[in-house]
Amino acid sequence: MLEIKNLHTQFSTANGLLRAVDGVSFALHQRAAIGIVGESGSGKSVTALSILRLFGPLDKVSIRGEILFEGIDLVRLSETELRRIRGSKIAVVFQDPLTSLNPVMPVGEQIAETLRFHRRLNKAAAKARTLELMELVGIGEVARRYGDLPEQFSGGMRQRIMIAIAIACEPKLLIADEPTTALDVTVQSQVLMLLNRLRDELGMALIMISHDLGVIAATCDFVQVMYGGRVVERGHIQEILNRPNHPYTAALLRLVPRIDGPVQRKLNPIPGQPTPIFASVRGCCFAARCEFVTERCRTDDPPMHDFGNHHVSACWLAEERELGALTTKSTRITK
Numbered sequence: 001m002l003e004i005k006n007l008h009t010q011f012s013t014a015n016g017l018l019r020a021v022d023g024v025s026f027a028l029h030q031r032a033a034i035g036i037v038g039e040s041g042s043g044k045s046v047t048a049l050s051i052l053r054l055f056g057p058l059d060k061v062s063i064r065g066e067i068l069f070e071g072i073d074l075v076r077l078s079e080t081e082l083r084r085i086r087g088s089k090i091a092v093v094f095q096d097p098l099t100s101l102n103p104v105m106p107v108g109e110q111i112a113e114t115l116r117f118h119r120r121l122n123k124a125a126a127k128a129r130t131l132e133l134m135e136l137v138g139i140g141e142v143a144r145r146y147g148d149l150p151e152q153f154s155g156g157m158r159q160r161i162m163i164a165i166a167i168a169c170e171p172k173l174l175i176a177d178e179p180t181t182a183l184d185v186t187v188q189s190q191v192l193m194l195l196n197r198l199r200d201e202l203g204m205a206l207i208m209i210s211h212d213l214g215v216i217a218a219t220c221d222f223v224q225v226m227y228g229g230r231v232v233e234r235g236h237i238q239e240i241l242n243r244p245n246h247p248y249t250a251a252l253l254r255l256v257p258r259i260d261g262p263v264q265r266k267l268n269p270i271p272g273q274p275t276p277i278f279a280s281v282r283g284c285c286f287a288a289r290c291e292f293v294t295e296r297c298r299t300d301d302p303p304m305h306d307f308g309n310h311h312v313s314a315c316w317l318a319e320e321r322e323l324g325a326l327t328t329k330s331t332r333i334t335k
Helices: 044-052 079-085 107-118 123-136 155-167 185-202 213-219 237-242 247-254 295-299 318-322 327-334
Strands: 002-013 016-028 033-037 061-069 090-093 173-177 205-210 222-227 230-236 304-306 312-314
Touching (some): 002 044, 033 044, 044 173, 107 123, 185 205, 205 213, 213 237
Parallel strands (some): 090 173, 173 205
Antiparallel strands (some): 002 016
């Protein structure tokens, strides 16, 4: 359904050319879910925003490559053509619903507005469908709450409203950009379960963007790990969690809290700082922070090593680690 080929997204700034996405490629089938994970600044959100060109009017953005949605290259569409796809065939749920919702407009009207624009429903039909959508996402007393403003809802309920807006036109693809970041653990779990249920009921595909591997594991079939604007590893979520083959993926897993170990567990932060995205990086983008680094890593771009089951890793030592040559360090990392 969606195929991204060699995507490059760059911003022209006063400090130079910012390379936010540097040669990303992946495919997504109908009803499937893929997670994009990485630290802040890794390029995961810009990758998703590039699909629908959701950048501000003052952003000087250059997008190269192909973004094929049902065979149509979205990169080559005009703004008018792309507007017909936004919200109807591809929808987005953003991180902070309070800044995404209109603070002085009733939430019911904001949902109905989407239906009137894309589905050309009249006012009565749009309201009736809106009430159904509010019930679908778990908002109680919908007739009374239709006219409430966003500030009258909790953070979790506002996110449910954003999801209702996103699924109003039954899109084929839903992009969720850090949808649970500002929520407590209980509400976060409820939102993730809601997204899973809606994906099954509506037959949507899902792109989940998060810095939290736990969120990705709860919602996605596949995951791709990004660093410095590049994909460094991708594969089935269980394969990646149980047998990472890139040092950055292993380092991220080291940061996940565990309940099956000692009560007091030493944190293992990733040393160093992320690669400056204004710099043109030679070799592996993670070389400056990697404990396995060799001279070759600093000069040559590593190829994607294929381990089967769609599991690939961009690391010069990935094959050796898979074969057990680095068993001691690999075991320490994965645990």
